[in-house]
Amino acid sequence: MSNVLVVAEVADGSLKKAVYTALTFARQAAARQGGEVHGLVIGSSTSGAAEELAKYVQAVHVADDAALANLMAEPYAYVVKAAAEASSATVVCMAATAHGKDLMPRAASLLNAGMASDVIGFAGDDGMQLLRPIQAGNVIAAVEITTDVKVVTTRPTEFDAAAPADAAGAVNAMAVNLPEIKTSFVKFNKLASERPELTDAEVVIAGGRGLKEPDNFGKVLEPLADKLNAGIGATRAVVDAGWVPNDMQIGQTGKVVAPNLYIAIGISGAIQHVAGMKGSKTIVAINKDPEAPIFQIADYGVVTDLFKAVPELLEKL
Ligand SMILES: Cc1cc2nc3c(=O)[nH]c(=O)nc-3n(C[C@H](O)[C@H](O)[C@H](O)COP(=O)(O)OP(=O)(O)OC[C@H]3O[C@@H](n4cnc5c(N)ncnc54)[C@H](O)[C@@H]3O)c2cc1C
Structure with a gap:
């Protein structure tokens, strides 16, 4: 049988939100090629995540071992291979998160x-031609993988979250036999933040070079973000300038976000930035230059000085 295997990403014992979007792709792939959707959970103490995933798939394969406690591409890749073989998968997919890309x-x-990476959908009503953005999202390529087994990462912003299936699938423990692993885990520096994660946030406020100096991220953007319970993003220009950490970067070489509301503040709207946010439902831009390209994709544009507009907006809110 040709099945579809979804590799789940688990954080703090729970499935990451992006997993549910990869499940939607997996169901679409299974509808096209036939077969079942299986899930794979890798880690240590994963029973909660495995039970949750079982609600969405016909079978869950679980590789639970102390050696897999930390997200590491090298040992995990061996487990994905073993699970793909055990589940007779011809499509193996995962959300294109930082871990999925690794x-x-x-x-x-x-x-x-x-x-095929960063897949956003299928071409045509049947068959397995996959669509993926290239050239900073300006061109959509239709590609076909010609090997028997096809590996895919899916762009989370392009697929809705799957709903649970009618019946939960079986959970099967896998034997974990790893070869000698040449990488070792040192430490994970988790950022402690009260804010929603950028890729999960319903509202994203992003700042660019128009903010003039790093302190203004705190002074101007944070009060607005607090008010709207928003994630804060940035352009590459300010990340490269060292104003903010690079996990805040949105764009072609940063994160891809598609919140309900995206507020671009002091951002010109270069194509490389737009590639990471143009899927947002409503885009608001505040920029003092009426010719700024961001206005071409904004639903609402305010042509004014951000240092005047943002406090006014905050007051109104
Ligand atoms: C290969 C490659 C990959 C890249 N990847 C990315 C990426 O992933 N993400 C990304 O963001 N960029 C990326 N870039 C960089 C991108 O091309 C732009 O340089 C960058 O996005 C510009 O950032 P910015 O909008 O903050 O700055 P600018 O382009 O300098 O724009 C600043 C804006 O602020 C406005 N402004 C200034 N003062 C005020 C004020 N007081 N009130 C209101 N508005 C004001 C200005 O009118 C201007 O429009 C990439 C570039 C390359 C070549």
Whole structure:
């Protein structure tokens, strides 16, 4: 049988939100090629995540071992290969999160499989031609993977979250036999933040070079973000200038976000930035230059000085 295997990402014992979007892709793929949707949970103390995933798939394969306690692409890739074989998967997919982008090319290599990354949908009503953005999202390519096993990462912002299936699938423990691993885990510096994660936030407020100096991220953007319970993002220009950490970067070489509301403040709207946020439902731009390209994609534009507009907006809110 040709099944579809979804590799789940688990954080603090729970499935990451992006997993549910990869499940939607997996169901669409299974509808096109036939077969079942299976899930894979890798880690240590994963029973909660496995039970949750079972609500969405026909079977969950669980590789639970102390050696897999930390997200590491090298050992995880061996597990993905073993699970793909055990589940007779011909499509192996995962959301294109930072971890998915790290893990899946290695898994594809071990499986001798072709891979398409950042997939946003299918071309046509049947068949397995996949759509993926190239050239900073200005061109959508239709690609076909010609190997027997196909490895795919899916862009979370392009698929709705899956609903649970009618009946929960079986949970099967896998034997974990790892070869010698050449990388070792040192430490994970978790950022302590009260704010919603950028890629999960319903509202994103992003700042650019128009903010003039790093302190203004705190002084101007944070009160607004607090008011709207928003995640805060940034352009690459200010990340490269060292104003804010690079996990705040949105764009072609940063994160891809699609919140309900995106407020771009002092951002010109370069194509590389727009590639990471143009899927947002409503886009608001505040920029003093009426010719700024961001206004071409904004639903609402305010042509004014941000240092005047943002406090006014805050007061109104
Ligand atoms: C290969 C490659 C990859 C890239 N990847 C990314 C990426 O992932 N993400 C990304 O963001 N960029 C990326 N870039 C960089 C991108 O091309 C732009 O340089 C960058 O997005 C510009 O950032 P900015 O809008 O903050 O700055 P600017 O382009 O300098 O724009 C600042 C804006 O602020 C406005 N402004 C100034 N003062 C005020 C004020 N007082 N009130 C209101 N408005 C004001 C100005 O009118 C201007 O429009 C990439 C570039 C390359 C070549």
